[in-house]
Amino acid sequence: MKKRIRYLLSWFISCVLITLGFVRRAKKRALKGEYILSLYYHAPGKELFEFCVLWLKKNNFKVIGQEDILAIVKTEAPIPNGAAIITVDDGWSSNYENVAGIAHKYNVPVTIFVSTEPIENGNYWWPYVNAAISKNLTNETIESLKLLPNNEREKIITQIKQQVTLERQAMTVDQVKEIAKTGLVTIGGHTITHPILPKCDSGTAYQEIKLSKNIIEAWLEKEIITFAYPNGDYTQREITFLEQSGFQLAYTTKPFLLNKEALKSPFTLPRHAIIENISHAEAICRMCGVWQRFF
Structure with a gap:
C-alpha cells in the first residue's frame, strides 16, 4: 500500500512539474550543451529502461560513452549538444x-559498474541482510551496517551468510x-565486495x-x-587510490x-538516480534533473 501511495503521489507531483514547464526548460538547457544528462540505475525493469532510452532518442539526446566523457574532461572535445550518459551500478x-x-x-552505449566478488559468487551482501530480517534472524539493518567499521560489518555478514x-x-x-564484447557495454570498477570505502582501513x-x-x-x-x-561514499583518500590504480x-x-564545472573534477562526477518502479513522468523529471531540485 505504501509503495502504491508513493507511486501515485510522485506521479502527480511529476505531472505538475512537467505542466509548469520545468522539464521543458531543463531539456532546452541540456540540448544547448549546458550540461550532460548523467543517469544511473541499479536493477531497472525492462519496460522502464526501454522507455527512458526511447525518450532520450525521441527528444534528440545522444547517449555518449566513457571515452567521450574522458575527451571532454581532457578538453579535447566540447560538451555536445543534447548529450546523455547511462550508467548502472552493481x-x-x-x-x-x-x-x-x-x-x-537501440545501439546506445551504457556502463555497468560491477563488484567482482558477487559476480564470481552470486550475491551482494545486503540481500543476505534482507533475507535474515525477513526470517527474524537479525536485528541489524542495512543502513546500520553501513555505519560500522568494515571489519565489524564483515563479521556480522559472515554470521548471517551461515544462516x-x-x-x-x-x-x-x-x-x-x-556483454562487454558487444562494444556497447563498458564495464567499470565497483570494488571487490562493495564495502563502504571510508569505513575501511587504508590497506x-x-x-x-x-x-x-x-x-x-x-x-x-x-x-x-x-x-x-x-553507496556513493568516498574521501580524498579514495580519490588518491583511484589515481594510483590507473x-x-x-x-x-x-x-x-x-x-x-563538475567535469573539472573527474573523480567526483555527479549522477541523477533513476530508481526502480516509478512512473514514466517521474523518470522524465529525474532524467532532466528536475526532480532532484525539489526532493
Missing part, C-alpha cells in the same frame, strides 16, 4: 537482458564477458579498488578506466548537474 542478473539487451536493441541461502542475483563472469580500501580493477581487466583482457563509489573517471551519487 551488475544484477537482470541487467543482462534489461540493460545490455536494450542497449544492443541464509540465496539464489544467484548477480550476473556471471561469462555474462559480463559476453583494505586500496586493495578493494586496485584488485577489482586487476580482476576485471583479466576477465576482459582490456584496460578499464572508470569507477563508481559503492582509473581516470569516477562517479558519485551526488544529484548535481554534470556541467563544465
Whole structure:
C-alpha cells in the first residue's frame, strides 16, 4: 500500500512539474550543451529502461560513452549538444537482458559498474541482510551496517551468510564477458565486495579498488578506466587510490548537474538516480534533473 501511495503521489507531483514547464526548460538547457544528462540505475525493469532510452532518442539526446566523457574532461572535445550518459551500478542478473539487451536493441552505449566478488559468487551482501530480517534472524539493518567499521560489518555478514541461502542475483563472469564484447557495454570498477570505502582501513580500501580493477581487466583482457563509489561514499583518500590504480573517471551519487564545472573534477562526477518502479513522468523529471531540485 505504501509503495502504491508513493507511486501515485510522485506521479502527480511529476505531472505538475512537467505542466509548469520545468522539464521543458531543463531539456532546452541540456540540448544547448549546458550540461550532460548523467543517469544511473541499479536493477531497472525492462519496460522502464526501454522507455527512458526511447525518450532520450525521441527528444534528440545522444547517449555518449566513457571515452567521450574522458575527451571532454581532457578538453579535447566540447560538451555536445543534447548529450546523455547511462550508467548502472552493481551488475544484477537482470541487467543482462534489461540493460545490455536494450542497449544492443537501440545501439546506445551504457556502463555497468560491477563488484567482482558477487559476480564470481552470486550475491551482494545486503540481500543476505534482507533475507535474515525477513526470517527474524537479525536485528541489524542495512543502513546500520553501513555505519560500522568494515571489519565489524564483515563479521556480522559472515554470521548471517551461515544462516541464509540465496539464489544467484548477480550476473556471471561469462555474462559480463559476453556483454562487454558487444562494444556497447563498458564495464567499470565497483570494488571487490562493495564495502563502504571510508569505513575501511587504508590497506583494505586500496586493495578493494586496485584488485577489482586487476580482476576485471583479466576477465576482459582490456584496460578499464572508470569507477563508481559503492553507496556513493568516498574521501580524498579514495580519490588518491583511484589515481594510483590507473582509473581516470569516477562517479558519485551526488544529484548535481554534470556541467563544465563538475567535469573539472573527474573523480567526483555527479549522477541523477533513476530508481526502480516509478512512473514514466517521474523518470522524465529525474532524467532532466528536475526532480532532484525539489526532493
